Amino acid sequence: MLDVRRLHLLRELHRRGTIAAVADALTFTASAVSQQLSVLEREAGVPLLERSGRRVVLTPAGRTLVAHADAVLERLELAVSELAGAREGIGGPLRIGTFPSGGPAIVPATLAELARRHPALEPMVQEIDSARVSDGLRAGELDVALVHDYDFVPAPPDAAVDQVPLLEEPMYLATGADTAIDTDAATGTGTGTRVGTGAAPGPAARGDTLAELLGPWATAPWITARDGTTGHAMAVRACQAAGFQPRIRHQVNDFRTVLALASIGQGAGFVPEMATTHAPEGVVLTRLPLFRRSKVAFRAGGGSHPAISAFVAAARTAVGATARSS
Numbered sequence: 001m002l003d004v005r006r007l008h009l010l011r012e013l014h015r016r017g018t019i020a021a022v023a024d025a026l027t028f029t030a031s032a033v034s035q036q037l038s039v040l041e042r043e044a045g046v047p048l049l050e051r052s053g054r055r056v057v058l059t060p061a062g063r064t065l066v067a068h069a070d071a072v073l074e075r076l077e078l079a080v081s082e083l084a085g086a087r088e089g090i091g092g093p094l095r096i097g098t099f100p101s102g103g104p105a106i107v108p109a110t111l112a113e114l115a116r117r118h119p120a121l122e123p124m125v126q127e128i129d130s131a132r133v134s135d136g137l138r139a140g141e142l143d144v145a146l147v148h149d150y151d152f153v154p155a156p157p158d159a160a161v162d163q164v165p166l167l168e169e170p171m172y173l174a175t176g177a178d179t180a181i182d183t184d185a186a187t188g189t190g191t192g193t194r195v196g197t198g199a200a201p202g203p204a205a206r207g208d209t210l211a212e213l214l215g216p217w218a219t220a221p222w223i224t225a226r227d228g229t230t231g232h233a234m235a236v237r238a239c240q241a242a243g244f245q246p247r248i249r250h251q252v253n254d255f256r257t258v259l260a261l262a263s264i265g266q267g268a269g270f271v272p273e274m275a276t277t278h279a280p281e282g283v284v285l286t287r288l289p290l291f292r293r294s295k296v297a298f299r300a301g302g303g304s305h306p307a308i309s310a311f312v313a314a315a316r317t318a319v320g321a322t323a324r325s326s
Contacts, residue, residue, distance in 0.1 A: 004076065006040040007069035009033055010048065010058075011160070012138065014066045017055050026139050070159045070300070077301030081308075090306045091120030097128040097136055097145030101255050102294065105274045106146060106166075109318035110311070118310050129229050129253075134158050137299050144308050146315070148294045150234035152241065155295075162303055163295040164312055167319050169273040171290040173213060174258060175220075176265035177282045213288055214242035221249035223258050223269035235270050238290060259283050294319075 012022045019037075023030040041048045048062035058066065098107050103125075111123050128136060130149065136142040138160050147163065149155040150171070155163070222239070224246070225231030231253065239246040249267050252258060255275035262269050263282035272292045276285055296315055298308050 002043050002065075003040065004072065006036050006043070007065070007072060009036050010040060010062065011066050011069045011073070013037065013049075013056060014058050014063070015138075017057075019056060025135055073160070073299075074301035077299050078304065081302055081305035084306050089120055090118045090310055091122070092307070093122045093124055094307045094311065095141065095143045096123055096125045096311070097133050097142040097147075098125060099130050099146060099148055099294075100127055100253050101272065101275055102146040102148075103127060106294070106315060106318055109321060110315045113314035113317050114310060117314065118307075121307060121310065123311075130155075131228070131230050133297055134161050137161055137297060143302075143305075144296060144298045144311050146294060147297045148230070148292050150230060150292050151290050152237035153230050153233045160300055161297050162300045163297045164303070165293065165295055166315055167274075167294040169292055169294075171288045171292055172271050172273065172276055173217070173268060173286040173288055174223075174262040174271050174279075175217065175268045175284045175286070176262055177284050178265055208289070210238060210289060211242040213286060214239060215244070217268045218242070218244035219247070221267035222246040223250040223252065223261050223267040224248050225253045226251045229253065231270075234290075238270065238288075 009022060009026070012025060013019065013033075016022050016025065019033050020030050022028070023033045026033075037049060044061070044065065046061045047059050048065060049056050050059055051057075096107075107125060111125075114121055114123060126136075126142065128142075128145065130147040133142065133145045133147045137145065146166070147155070218239075222235065224235040232251070236246060250261055250269075252261070255271045256278075258269040258271055259275065259279050261267060263280045270288075270290075271285075279285060296312050298305075302308050303312075
């Protein structure tokens, strides 16, 4: 009989490529992971792994077993969800991951709605970059998470994680009023996408391309999220799509800081619409043909779990209320 816990290790090895990476992600020792995978090979009766330099790759039989492991683990998650549904009420701990800008904008209203509907539930929030959420869910460190992806940085497919949509919002270019460039003159267009200083964003750009909107800032300093984050990748790829490599001066993940730095002429940066509600004086916001999509993620098969369903419902209520009030 194949052990489910060892199947989980094999699946993680297929994703991460090295035994050391699996051990680090799941808080095991490398020797323990190696021993468990050796036992799994004996249980399977065929070779599952082969060395390739420093990495361990799966044999065809190993890859076949990983596909079955995905199905088995999803069925187990479904079973857990059905058993939870048979209990009276919704309660106990719920470990929630959130991207940084989701903290002030979505999480408090979501938790307030959860407390109103399910007072026995004990939410525990952990800030985490969207690029690391899949690992946290797969490792069992999180039950549910707010995640996002951007144009130019779509979320990679992951059979172990399911997602449901929550919010789609446009991105804005944030620049300083004192250093603003006349985009009409610079690009020869007459569409004018400047939407004001220190105020809520105005209407969408009328047919301007990304190159026309970002091009005037090609030689300016840029403010991006930290390297290794989805926000950083989006900023670099958007600028590259506009025809230039950004000269990055500041790397900060907090959109409020991006807006503050832009307002004093420290560079140009990208912010989602959610972050523009309290833009400081002196910042110019230009709507871009670029979007961020927020979602709720959970382990495959877990969507019917009462606590996760409750979180999704509360998050959608919170986002809807925020949209109506803006």
